[in-house]
Amino acid sequence: MSHDKTLGAHLERAIAIGQLDKKAVFDLADRIQDLRIAPARVDWCIYGICLDYVVPRGRIGGFLRELVDRLRVADRLEVFPLGIPVPELWRVQVISDARTGASPGLIESQR
């Protein structure tokens, strides 16, 4: 994932001063609620705001079902078995769009 600090700072400002509108903020907040686990990490990437979850192996099946059933955003899922250094952990990345106007064409093309 890209970690462009300038873009990140711009988008942070968009959240802080309200350029990212209320509906977009609540949509993202609702997705976080739906998965019933706090994201391990929230970051910016070329798609917008990324929510990274780390889920123990024993919960991975239920977590994936929740992704599909509750979030209804998953046409395709990519699951990353970390393997090293913690073999019982898997990584699932959830990508949502940030309607900041920063890169709307790119965001549209990812849907």
Next chain:
Amino acid sequence: MRSGFLGRRVIQFHPTLACNLRCRHCYSGSGPGKRGGLAAEEVLPFFAAMREEGYETVSFSGGEPLLYRPLLAVTDALLAMGYRVNLTTNGLLLRGRLLGALAPRIGVVAVSIDGPPELHDRLRARNGAFARAEAALDRLREAELAFGVIHTVTRAGIPHLPWLADFACRKGASLLQLHPLDPTGRGAEVEAELGLDEEARARLYLLGRLFEDRLPGRVAVQVDLHPRSALCAAADAYRLLDPAHADGLAAGTPLSEVVNPLIVTERGEAVPFVYGLAPDFTLARLAGNWRVDLRRFREEGAVRLQRFLAACFAQLARSSERFVDWYAFLARRAARTAPAHTVAVS
């Protein structure tokens, strides 16, 4: 082992309401007109007993702890007991010999910064308060003492959060703590003007988590807000909810395993979880026979506290809030339900 939602077992110690500022949003109503503080001989036996109960860290708050006369003597005694000692301050007095004395004793000093100069001075009701707090940060860095920036998040402060993150990083802070305005003390008077609504809380949560990613690894970011559903799913972190404690605390259970953090107020009351929890939940009064109070808590009070916690999680599950300041939630709920949960203390 974790206890509650904290990684360490902590006593938050508010030894005095005396303060050299009268901040508009102060959660404890501290100020220049307040005097006095808890005597060392009153608190130290209790802290020694609490060390045996598994508490590891004492975090001084206030009032302004640098105005607490026995600060150094109490700190030395706490260190001798094996505690780690942290301190939160407005920074105005953090200089010279006092800073030199604190440096080898204090683990982390957190300095309150409420936003850029104009906003900070307005909320702190003192022109020049920001400049003095900033100078304190510089002196802490020169003294090579680990320090953080603690920020009370207000509606007026949200637009400045990216600035604050950069400021903390530039100053060399190792911690950036973002804490929503507490609607207690004078905070209750300004809640309508400065408190966070649902949208502001969502923006705060996202920003805090993004700062975690953007700031260098040496800056730990703590946002005192959590997704409601994640809190509900993690209720078992509260071991007091274990059925083993249904008839009182199971024998051999250290207090720190079921009450974390423990708050010691300037009135000499030991209170679970959060400053401002309704007085009816007081576990012990240090001026009285606190050993008897604690025994009574183990036998009876723990059951009431267990019911209270269970009711809080049930209420949380029904709530429509997206992001929750858990401790403020407990305080609100306690204020509504306190009469049914009165804990007798000596």
